[in-house]
Amino acid sequence: xxxxxxxxxxxxxxxxxxxxxxxxxxxxxxxxxxxxxxxxxxxxxxxxxxxxxxxxxxxxxxxxxxxxxxxxxxxxxxxxxxxxxxxxxxxxxxxxxxxxxxxxxxxxxxxxxxxxxxxxxxxxxxxxxxxxxxxxxxxxxxxxxxxxxxxxxxxxxxxxxxxxxxxxxxxxxxxxxxxxxxxxxxxxxxxxxxxxxxxxxxxxxxxxxxxxxxxxxxxxxxxxxxxxxxxxxxxxxxxxxxxxxxxxxxxxxxxxxxxxxxxxxxxxxxxxxxxxxxxxxxxxxxxxxxxxxxxxxxxxxxxxxxxxxxxxxxxxxxxxxxxxxxxxxxxxxxxxxxxxxxxxxxxxxxxxxxxxxxxxxxxxxx
Amino acid sequence: xxxxxxxxxxxxxxxxxxxxxxxxxxxxxxxxxxxxxxxxxxxxxxxxxxxxxxxxxxxxxxxxxxxxxxxxxxxxxxxxxxxxxxxxxxxxxxxxxxxxxxxxxxxxxxxxxxxxxxxxxxxxxxxxxxxxxxxxxxxxxxxxxxxxxxxxxxxxxxxxxxxxxxxxxxxxxxxxxxxxxxxxxxxxxxxxxxxxxxxxxxxxxxxxxxxxxxxxxxxxxxxxxxxxxxxxxxxxxxxxxxxxxxxxxxxxxxxxxxxxxxxxxxxxxxxxxxxxxxxxxxxxxxxxxxx
Numbered sequence: 001x002x003x004x005x006x007x008x009x010x011x012x013x014x015x016x017x018x019x020x021x022x023x024x025x026x027x028x029x030x031x032x033x034x035x036x037x038x039x040x041x042x043x044x045x046x047x048x049x050x051x052x053x054x055x056x057x058x059x060x061x062x063x064x065x066x067x068x069x070x071x072x073x074x075x076x077x078x079x080x081x082x083x084x085x086x087x088x089x090x091x092x093x094x095x096x097x098x099x100x101x102x103x104x105x106x107x108x109x110x111x112x113x114x115x116x117x118x119x120x121x122x123x124x125x126x127x128x129x130x131x132x133x134x135x136x137x138x139x140x141x142x143x144x145x146x147x148x149x150x151x152x153x154x155x156x157x158x159x160x161x162x163x164x165x166x167x168x169x170x171x172x173x174x175x176x177x178x179x180x181x182x183x184x185x186x187x188x189x190x191x192x193x194x195x196x197x198x199x200x201x202x203x204x205x206x207x208x209x210x211x212x213x214x215x216x217x218x219x220x221x222x223x224x225x226x227x228x229x230x231x232x233x234x235x236x237x238x239x240x241x242x243x244x245x246x247x248x249x250x251x252x253x254x255x256x257x258x259x260x261x262x263x264x265x266x267x268x269x270x271x272x273x274x275x276x277x278x279x280x281x282x283x284x285x286x287x288x289x290x291x292x293x294x295x296x297x298x299x300x301x302x303x304x305x306x307x308x309x310x311x312x313x314x315x316x317x318x319x320x321x322x323x324x325x326x327x328x329x330x331x332x333x334x335x336x337x338x339x340x341x342x343x344x345x346x347x348x349x350x351x352x353x354x355x356x357x358x359x360x361x362x363x364x365x366x
Numbered sequence: 367x368x369x370x371x372x373x374x375x376x377x378x379x380x381x382x383x384x385x386x387x388x389x390x391x392x393x394x395x396x397x398x399x400x401x402x403x404x405x406x407x408x409x410x411x412x413x414x415x416x417x418x419x420x421x422x423x424x425x426x427x428x429x430x431x432x433x434x435x436x437x438x439x440x441x442x443x444x445x446x447x448x449x450x451x452x453x454x455x456x457x458x459x460x461x462x463x464x465x466x467x468x469x470x471x472x473x474x475x476x477x478x479x480x481x482x483x484x485x486x487x488x489x490x491x492x493x494x495x496x497x498x499x500x501x502x503x504x505x506x507x508x509x510x511x512x513x514x515x516x517x518x519x520x521x522x523x524x525x526x527x528x529x530x531x532x533x534x535x536x537x538x539x540x541x542x543x544x545x546x547x548x549x550x551x552x553x554x555x556x557x558x559x560x561x562x563x564x565x566x567x568x569x570x571x572x573x574x575x576x577x578x579x580x581x582x583x584x585x586x587x588x589x590x591x592x593x594x595x596x597x598x599x600x601x602x603x604x605x606x607x608x609x610x611x612x613x614x615x616x617x618x619x620x621x622x623x624x625x626x627x628x629x630x631x632x633x634x635x636x637x638x639x640x641x642x643x644x645x646x647x648x649x650x651x652x653x654x655x656x657x
Contacts (some may be wrong), residue, residue: 056550076552079556083554087547311615
């Protein structure tokens with residue numbers, strides 16, 4: 001188990017990178033705590049797998065150092081790093097039994113047969129694989145195969161961290177949940193450092209204590225699921241997390257009112273102070289969950305044209321037009337909205353201001 | 367639903383029937399026809415039943431030819447399969463070097479069989495051949511037209527040179543199709559190069575290697591042009607393989623009846639061996655282990 005430090009790590013797949021766009025991974029400087037469950041979340045091609053491979057040692061970074069517990073491992077090959085990795089598709093030794101698969105990393109490291117057996121039985125017990133231990137691994141279902149891949153990491157007691165590269169991609173939806181719970185359980189039981197790469201926000205938010213959101217080769221925010229949801233530090237995080245993503249409206253602040261193309265809404269003192277001196281590239285952001293839509297005019301509400309209402313089963317998504325901007329609101333399934341005109345209200349607590357795509361906070365304004 | 371009384375869809379199958387009839391069934395039945403008759407002339411024939419089969423099966427020269435054939439195929443497979451896999455493992459995996467080595471390795475496959483024989487005749491001639499003269503120059507008497515052992519060595523060398531590329535190409539294709547994650551996992555698990563080969567590469571190549579083995583078995587078992595050109599079946603009968611012996615009977619002695627019976631038996635042997643090989647390979651490592 002280990003604390004992972006990324007010291008000014010950057011990587012380019014091009015031999016002589018000229019500018020920032022040549023880098024698959026731009027400068028990353030970070031420390032991940034021992035025993036934490038981290039999720040690397042981002043769209044395809046954002047560099048998350050590159051980062052994972054740098055940590056596991058399958059890839060040497062172009063610049064910077066990787067440290068495990070303060071020890072420089074940048075130039076160590078994967079087998080010397082005590083890292084385990086679970087891949088997108090189950091990677092198994094087809095000709096071996098489940099038992100032999102699990103014992104393989106121990107066998108390669110010269111463990112005695114008895115020690116290996118003892119450890120394999122322990123791990124099989126944790127992963128509920130005891131019943132199929134002596135079956136051929138090739139014949140099992142995808143979720144059992146992924147458990148074996150995970151097990152090959154767990155059998156090594158000295159394992160520093162377990163890395164997951166979108167491990168649930170090939171698992172049936174109803175089993176995904178089970179396997180994810182198993183992962184959490186394993187994490188709580190063994191207190192391992194887990195790093196989980198995914199582009200699925202639900203997976204990331206349910207699995208991890210801390211989510212690392214990546215975009216175009218850079219980390220845009222690290223935070224708890226709640227922080228990412230309530231205070232996305234970058235517009236990208238706002239879009240990417242939440243379903244549907246955050247609403248953004250270009251605006252200008254004047255006193256305690258924000259003007260959006262002619263309409264204006266009431267804002268609180270804190271928000272007013274944040275935006276008072278900024279002239280351009282200022283936007284209001286609000287989560288669809290917090291945007292209220294009313295059938296009749298209420299205090300501080302402004303009229304909007306209703307464009308569509310989608311019934312999602314347990315909730316409804318209303319799309320409304322406010323002075324040329326489309327807004328989405330997530331509503332209770334029982335709420336009744338007129339099909340043409342409605343009134344929206346922006347609760348002052350949930351209004352966020354973004355300048356040049358970045359969240360304005362009291363600290364950042366200092 | 368009611369069944370159609372006169373289902374015209376059956377007519378759609380007719381072209382295939384005709385094609386298969388002309389390409390396989392009719393020629394095969396002709397052979398069967400010959401194999402049960404003694405033919406003296408165009409209008410003079412006699413039904414002899416299984417007589418030719420009995421004669422052929424008790425022909426000691428045929429037994430010898432079959433033994434030689436099995437030994438030859440077995441040796442050739444034992445050399446070509448591991449060698450082909452080894453070459454595939456050593457080939458560059460990407461870039462221009464990979465393309466170049468693919469082309470170079472494939473070259474022997476593009477040469478017609480009888481030309482191969484001619485090339486090797488010249489190549490191994492003791493007086494002017496590059497190889498033959500070189501070996502003789504080193505003080506070893508080498509002449510494949512005189513020594514049965516040297517004729518075998520020459521034939522095997524030629525066969526290995528000609529066909530190992532096929533095994534190598536198939537094995538290479540099999541290797542390239544293994545997802546990178548397997549090698550990454552093996553690295554992380556601390557597997558040695560040998561363990562990676564034995565537990566990942568070899569099992570993943572099983573499909574293509576089965577095809578390679580069957581192709582190589584059939585081809586080497588049916589070998590004709592190369593020994594015909596290089597040694598003519600000699601010296602003595604030392605390189606008279608099944609097909610060479612068959613042609614001697616059919617063309618040399620014009621014994622169509624025994625030749626036809628021989629052909630059918632030959633065919634059955636090939637089928638039998640291929641079927642058993644395939645079954646064995648299909649089930650290798652598939653049995654459920656219980657302990």
